[in-house]
Amino acid sequence: MFGRFTRAAATAATILGLAGTAAQAKDIELTMYYPVSVGGPLTKVVDGMVADFQKDNPGIKVNAIYAGNYDDTRVKALAALKGGQPVQLSVLFSIDAYELMEQDAVIPFDDVAQSAEDKEWLKSFYPGLMANGVINGKTWGIPFQRSTIVMYYNKDAFREVGLNPDQPPATWKDMVTAAKKLTKQDGSRWGLAIPSTGYPYWMFGALAKQNGELLMSADGTKTFFNKPNVVEALQFWRDLSAKDKVMSEGTVEWGTLRQSFLEGKAAMIWHSTGNLTAIRKDAKFDFGVAMLPGNREPGSPTGGGNFYLFKKSTPEERAASLKLIKFMTAPERAAQWSIATGYMGVSPESYETDALKAYIKDFPQAAVARDQLKVATAELATYQSGRVRKLLDDAIQATLTGSKTAKAALDDAQEQADRLLKPYR
Amino acid sequence: MSKRVTKQALTGWLLVLPAVTVLAAFTHFPIVRTMVESLYSKGNPVRPSHFIGLDNYANFAADPVFWKVLGNNAIFALGTVPVSMALALVMALWVQSRSGKAVLRLAYFLPTMLPMIAAANIWLFFYTPDIGLLDQLLGTFGLPGRNWLGDPATVMPCLMAMTIWKEAGFFMIFYLAALQGMSPELREAALLEGCGRFTYFRRVLFPLLMPTSLFVLVNAVLNAFKLVDHLFILTKGGPSNASNLLLYYIYEHAFAFYDLPAAAALTVVLLLGLAILAISQFVFLDKRVHYR
Known part of the structure; x- marks a missing residue:
């Protein structure tokens, strides 16, 4: 029937x-x-x-x-x-x-x-x-x-603290130095904000590349989450809030970060170039756009x-x-x-x-985004991409909120990613 | 005689047939399908899905995130259900006998009428660090702001506060209806006997409201497991699963990982849990709620 x-x-x-x-x-x-x-x-x-x-x-x-x-x-x-x-x-x-x-x-x-x-x-x-x-x-x-990730920065704030508004920081070290100057002690302005919700693995792809490492192999069957330089990159991200005190503790919300920047609560932010026109329209201050600073090399994922x-x-x-x-x-x-x-x-x-x-x-x-393409790399993409991405996202957030060390979090993520990807090799 | 019984039985079956068909097609069949699916592996064009028994369940038993999510759900239920019920009762008593009550009732009911997604977007800006309403309020008192949703310690209470705000008005309606149905003689008799308002509430009103409370309790508990929309807007389960709930975890498996069998296994777990909760509530509490 x-x-x-x-x-x-x-x-x-x-x-x-x-x-x-x-x-x-x-x-x-x-x-x-x-x-x-x-x-x-x-x-x-x-x-x-x-x-x-x-x-x-x-x-x-x-x-x-x-x-x-x-x-x-x-x-x-x-x-x-x-x-x-x-x-x-x-x-x-x-x-x-x-x-x-x-x-x-x-x-x-x-x-x-x-x-x-x-x-x-x-x-x-x-x-x-x-x-x-x-x-x-x-x-x-x-x-x-x-898009790629670019750094938007508040030129007025740069002038206010005596930084050259036409010379955005080009290295991690310079960025931290500038961010320390830009951070106000009463908490009314952070020097730097890198969003860590929504697409944390994307931001991390940039940090890893700047520290000389890619996150995955070109055929999408391997990840390199716990290589020493990758761990170092995550530690750097964590230190921005834990040690250098230039970024707010915990995770930084992707969706509301543009608003924070526009209200002057964050002097430098990393975000998608896709926001450029909206920021240009709404910014009431002079702002600049810069390529992301590098450590061992410059770089950003597309x-x-x-x-x-x-x-x-x-x-x-x-x-x-x-x-x-x-x-x-x-x-x-x-x-x-x-x-x-x-x-x-x-x-x-x-x-x-x-x-x-x-x-x-x-x-x-x-x-800026076009010029940055010369040093751009692929975005994290593997087989089982949803799962692998979540593993990395969780590891990043666990580190940034201080519940795991960078090394332990990335070791866990790598181990689980290996298990997921083995059948595809 | 026996012929008549058969005929009666037939009529009976025919009468329930539409309901049974709909229930079977949209409730029972999918449940059975889900159970069956949960016993298979995730398939793809290269390796087709095959029978793996209880492996999906075993995987979750060994998955720390699963236990974390389950714990979150328990905290979420314990944190939202009693408070929103108590608040609902207080609000119902408050608006039941007050002038200008239509406006007041509407005000209390308003959060319920807002779609969850819209409400979550409003609350997202309450909770946003530095520029959000909450931090600005704290700022006027000279207090430092907090990263409300970005801190594992505060993210769950934030979600719970919003859920209570959203749910209490809804439950208020049930209490209000029950209160309206109460006969005024009880109150008059009690007052004549010289009992105070609090005693009247404790000895008369509250016991009489017990059946309503049970109904609201069952619904509130189910809702605590069913609500998930706000997670999409507010936290996506983060930071690092600190606010992940079972239903959102199911969604992630089904639509972010495309692992339908795993999602099916989680669904079975959720169903079993809810069934046990509902049955125990009715069986154990039902005996005590009726006023004799």
Whole structure:
């Protein structure tokens, strides 16, 4: 009886499906989920770009659905897929590539972008931004809303304590010295704040890189959480509050840090470049943007969202999706997007557009993220990425709140990560 | 005779059929599916899911985070349930016989009407260090601020305070309804007998409210395990699992790690725990709550 029911349902689905295909002969309908993880009315910008695309391409209808932060968006897109809803493409976390591959949800762009022109297009982006998207020689993600971490600093506060506002600290040592000067003893201003909720592993990726280490192997099967230099980097982070007293004790909230900076409660903050435009709009003081300081070397991980193509789609839908992605990442749009948000222009060409050139001339801070790309590294991405990331996040938070030492916390995290990743080696 | 019984029984079954179908499809079947799923390993295209018996449960028994989360939940329940119930009763007594009571009742009920996510966003800015309401208040008295949500010592009390604020108004409604249903003669008789207001409350009102209290207690305990929305906004279970609760831990397994069997095992644990709690509450307390 169950069998008969299933068959009837299948028949019904086929008929409905056929009806769907018939309708699609006229109009291709694409559904795309996208996240916004920083401040500012960015959904309007995306919706505007999608509207422009539809104007240029009658016959393709795009439902662009804002779905929260990166985690929410991945959950919603995959839940929609499992529930049988169509999703042909989405902007998801650049580091979700392994998980999406493992779930067999996405296809590489190489399968769709096959013309010579398309292949050129695949090579038109900054290599640093492709690091998280190219796995085993295939391109799984195309950069869209991409960032690095930069240091925002309050120039007025710098002047107040006698620091040169045009010379932001370039090394850890200088940063701590400056932060000590900037910290007010009555607790009304901290010299420095590095957020440790939301994406602690991301900030830590920067500290580790600056101390000369990467957090994982390029094939995503190994982590290096307890290498001596990595432990040293976490100890440095902990010392900022425990020893140097330039950062507040405990964890620093990602979501409200921008507000703290704008209210002058933190003189230097590390945050995503994606906040640049919002900070520029709301800052009532003179502020600067600097590359992150280095210790053994400078460096920051890239971050942000890539376009992915989903497997459950027809060839026509895939072609239309590719068209949309090309439109959204074309130099002019990338420039427009970068100006509206602070995210990076994703290709060298986008920085050659008149719009972005003029913008940077007027507002040189906007070029910092691009310049930092030269020393940028991939963001933490491995198989079992959700679990591995949480292991590291927990270790970082346990250290920063003083409940474990840096060494013990990272040893634990490494041991558990090894256990998770062993089957993939 | 026997034919009539059969017919009656048939009618009875037909009458409950819609309810049984819905319950079976949306409650019982999923529970059974969850139990079955919890006995399998996480599958992927390379290594399909296979039967592993109770391994998922064994993994959690050896997982310190799981025990931490369970402990957090117990603290959360113990910290929120009694206080919010007491507060609810006080508020109900307060607004029951007061002029301008509509406004007052609305004021108490307002937190309940706010969606949890909105409430959590408001409270996030209360708790934000340095610029938050709480720290600014402390600042006016010259007291130093605190990193409320970023410190394992304060994060749970912060969450509990918000939950009590949110829940008390809801429970107040039940007490209010019970109080409204109380016959005024009882109060008059008691006052005639010369008993004070406190004695009246302790010897008459409170015992009569016991069935309501039991109902509220069961709901409050269930809610203490079911509330999870605020974690998404306020702490995401951090710092380092200091505020992680069972339901959020389930969510992490299901949607951050995509380990559905592990999430299923946790769900079974949660279900069993809640079932035991609810049954014991009804069995042990039910005998004592009725006024004789």
